[in-house]
Amino acid sequence: MLPALVLLALVAFAAALPGFQGAGRAATLHLLFAVGALPLIFGAMSHFIPVLTRTRAAPPLLIALPLAVLAAGALALVSLAVPGWFGARHLGATLGAVAALAMLVWSRKRRGMTLGRAHPGLDWYEAALACLALALLAILAGAVWPEHRPLLRRLHLHLNTLGFIGLTAVGTLAVLLPTAAATPDPQVAPRLRRNLPWAAGGTLAIAVGAAVFAPLAFVGAALWLVPLARQAAAWRSMRHAIFTLHGAAPPLAVALAGFVASLAFGAAAALAIPSDPEAAFVAGFLLPLVSGAASQLLPTWLRPGAQDAWHATLRARLTRYGGMRAALFLVAGLAAGSSQAWGLPLAALALVWFSVQAAVALARSHFSGRPA
Numbered sequence: 001m002l003p004a005l006v007l008l009a010l011v012a013f014a015a016a017l018p019g020f021q022g023a024g025r026a027a028t029l030h031l032l033f034a035v036g037a038l039p040l041i042f043g044a045m046s047h048f049i050p051v052l053t054r055t056r057a058a059p060p061l062l063i064a065l066p067l068a069v070l071a072a073g074a075l076a077l078v079s080l081a082v083p084g085w086f087g088a089r090h091l092g093a094t095l096g097a098v099a100a101l102a103m104l105v106w107s108r109k110r111r112g113m114t115l116g117r118a119h120p121g122l123d124w125y126e127a128a129l130a131c132l133a134l135a136l137l138a139i140l141a142g143a144v145w146p147e148h149r150p151l152l153r154r155l156h157l158h159l160n161t162l163g164f165i166g167l168t169a170v171g172t173l174a175v176l177l178p179t180a181a182a183t184p185d186p187q188v189a190p191r192l193r194r195n196l197p198w199a200a201g202g203t204l205a206i207a208v209g210a211a212v213f214a215p216l217a218f219v220g221a222a223l224w225l226v227p228l229a230r231q232a233a234a235w236r237s238m239r240h241a242i243f244t245l246h247g248a249a250p251p252l253a254v255a256l257a258g259f260v261a262s263l264a265f266g267a268a269a270a271l272a273i274p275s276d277p278e279a280a281f282v283a284g285f286l287l288p289l290v291s292g293a294a295s296q297l298l299p300t301w302l303r304p305g306a307q308d309a310w311h312a313t314l315r316a317r318l319t320r321y322g323g324m325r326a327a328l329f330l331v332a333g334l335a336a337g338s339s340q341a342w343g344l345p346l347a348a349l350a351l352v353w354f355s356v357q358a359a360v361a362l363a364r365s366h367f368s369g370r371p372a
Contacts, residue, residue, distance in 0.1 A: 001043060001063055001066070002040075002043045002044070002047060002297075002301040003298060003301055003302055005039050005040040005043040005066060006040060006290075006294045006298060006301075008035070008036065008039065008040070008070075009036040009037060009039075009040045009290055010036075010290070010294075010351070010354075010355050010358075011036075012031055012032065012035045012036030013032060013036050013286075013287060013290070013351055014348065014351060014352065014355065015031060016028045016029075016031040016032045016036070017282075017344055017345075017347065017348040017351070018348070020279065020282070020344050021341070021344065024080070025278075026080055027077060027080040027081060029157075029278065030073060030076045030077050030080060031073075031077060032282060032286070033073075033160060033161070033165065034069075034072065034073030034076050034077070034092075034096075035070065035073040035074065035077065037165055037286060037290070038069045038070075038073060038096075038132075038164070038165075039066040039067070039069045039070040039073070040066075040290065041164070041165065041168050042065050042066040042069050042099070042103060043066045044168075044172070044293075044297075045103060045107075045125055045129075045168070046058040046062050046063075046065070046066070046103075047301070048121070048125070048172070049106070049107050049110055049122065049125065050110065051119075052118060052119040052121050052122045052125075053110040053111055053113060053114040053118050053119070053122060054114060054115065055110050055113050055114065058106075062106065065099045065102060065103055068095055068096070068098070068099040069095075069096055069099050069100075071092070071095060072092040072093070072095040072096035072099065072136075073092065073096075074092070075088045075089065075091050075092030075095065076088070076089055076092045076093070078092075079092065089139065090139070090140060090143055093136040093137075093139040093140050094136075094140065096132070096136045097132075097133050097136040097137055097140070100129050100130075100132040100133040100136065101129075101133055103129055104126055104129040104130065104133070107122060107125060107126055107129070108126070119189060119192075120189050120190075120192040120193040120196070121171050121172070121174070121175055121189075121192055123171075123192070123193070123196050124167050124168065124170070124171025124172075124192065124196055124199075125167075125168060125171065127163075127167050127196060127199075127200050128163060128164045128165075128166075128167035128168040128171070129164070131159045131160075131163025131164045131167065131203060132159070132160065132163065132164035134155075134159050134163075135155070135156045135157075135159035135160045135163065135164065136156070138152045138153075138155045138156040138159070139152070139153075139156055151211040151212055152211070154207075154210045154211045155207050155208070155210070155211040157210075158203070158206050158207035158210050158211075159203070159207050161278075161281055162202075162203045162206055162207070162224070163203045163204075163207065165286070166199075166203065166259065167199060167200065167203065169255065169259070169285075169289050170199060170227070170228070170231070170256070170259065171192060171196075172293070173231070173252055173255065173256060173289075174188050174191065174192055174231060174234075175188060176252060176293060176296060176297075177235060177238065177242075177249055177252045177253060178238065179296070180241065180247060180248040180249045180252060180292075180296045180319075181238040181240075181241035181242070181247075181249045182241070183237060183238045183241065185234060185237075185238075187234065188234075191230060191231070191234060194227075194230075195226070195227030195230060195231070196227075198223050198224070198226040198227045199223075199224060199227045201220070201223050202220040202221065202222075202223030202224035202225075202226075203220065203224070204220070205217065205219050205220025205223060206220030206221060206224070206266070207220075208220075210270075214270055217266070217267075217270060218267060218270070221263045221264075221266065221267055224263055225260070225263070228256065228259065228260055231256060232256060235253060243323070244323050245321065245322075245323040245324065246316075246319055246320050246321060246322055246323060247319045247322045247323065248292050248293075248295045248296035248315075248318075248319045248322055249292075249322075250292070250322050250323040250325075250326035250327075251288035251289075251291055251292030251295075251322055251325060251326040251329060252288070252289070252292040252293065252296075253326070254284070254288045254292075254326040254327075254329050254330045255284075255285050255286075255288045255289035255292060257284070257330060258280065258281070258283070258284025258285035258286075258288060258289075258329065258330065258333045259281075259284075259285045261280050261284050261285075261333055261334060261337055262277050262278075262280040262281040262284065262285055262333075262337065263277075264337075265277040265280045265337035265338075274338075274339050275337055275338060275339060276336060276337055276338075276339050277337060279333075279336035279337060279339075279343060279344060280333050280334070280336055280337025282336070282344075282347070283329065283332040283333040283335075283336040283337075283343055283344055283346075283347035284329060284330060284332065284333015284334065284336070284337065284347075285333065287329055287332075287347050287350070287351050288325070288326055288329040288330075291325065291329075291350075291351065291354045292322065292326070294318070294358070295315070295318035295319045295322060295354070295358070296315065296318075296319070298314070298315075298318060298358070298362075299311040299312075299314045299315045299318070302314075302362075310365070313365075314361060314362075314365045317357075317360075317361035317364070317365075318357070318358055318361050320357065321353075321357075325350045325353060325354055328346060328347070328349070328350040329347060329350050331343075331346065332344065332346040332347035332350065333347070
């Protein structure tokens with residue numbers, strides 16, 4: 001299931017990027033986030049929540065939740081593509097909110113089954129799911145108060161991007177990058193525990209500020225910078241794995257930098273400085289995040305269980321030239337955020353490069369008849 005969701009995300013990203021600068025920005029963003037990113041994140045949560053709670057694997061029925069989110073995203077796209085189909089938008093928002101709440105309830109249940117204290121990364125996931133539910137409820141609220149739809153739409157966007165995707169990603173990066181760098185981080189759990197109030201508070205402040213009171217958004221960005229700076233400082237001991245030609249660590253580290261850049265471009269846009277924070281978020285954060293995480297995790301998802309030479313060799317092939325792609329994503333994110341027309345095509349080139357490389361690596365591992 002998870003490898004299929006990775007493929008879906010890559011296809012959705014590749015299909016969306018050419019139209020990003022066109023008139024259909026809303027449809028493009030929904031293709032990127034609702035169809036590409038959200039089902040993959042739900043699938044990843046179903047994998048990581050049992051790990052964080054030290055409980056058994058997710059039941060097969062939980063597969064329905066990523067599919068429900070995918071259906072919700074498809075309905076949102078239909079509502080944007082077909083004039084007058086507002087019912088599809090509201091049905092999709094309802095379905096997505098139910099899926100978010102169901103995942104949250106399942107996570108809370110697994111927390112109760114944990115022997116001892118659950119890993120604090122679980123708190124980040126639950127905060128992210130709460131943000132997603134609120135974001136989708138904002139869409140439903142627009143049906144009741146149509147005069148407030150513009151501000152509810154801004155609330156929806158920021159709770160989705162900085163809230164659901166941002167909180168999930170930053171919480172996961174804190175654990176995943178040390179794994180990719182093969183460098184233990186004994187302080188990751190207490191740091192995640194300290195950082196969550198800053199990140200969650202920053203998300204809510206930015207979302208409310210963007211909707212109704214712009215100065216509050218600057219406060220939210222400052223709050224977010226605290227956990228981001230702490231995380232970056234903790235990764236100094238892993239710079240040998242970050243500043244290198246190959247590996248999953250470089251794109252994962254660049255994703256954190258791209259997230260910071262998107263906050264900076266958002267502040268610039270609020271000050272009427274020409275910028276495109278959404279493009280920076282996609283090119284500098286989302287694409288290196290998904291490609292870097294996929295290159296590290298796909299071998300495990302394809303063959304769960306004990307890691308052997310097959311996993312190591314396939315991971316090496318998937319992460320080859322990861323440092324070069326990370327540099328391309330970083331440059332692309334900064335250029336796209338600065339409203340440079342060539343930024344997103346450069347990000348698309350790096351994405352296609354990874355997709356082709358992954359396809360070749362997976363084909364060789366499947367057909368070689370020996371460890372990949």
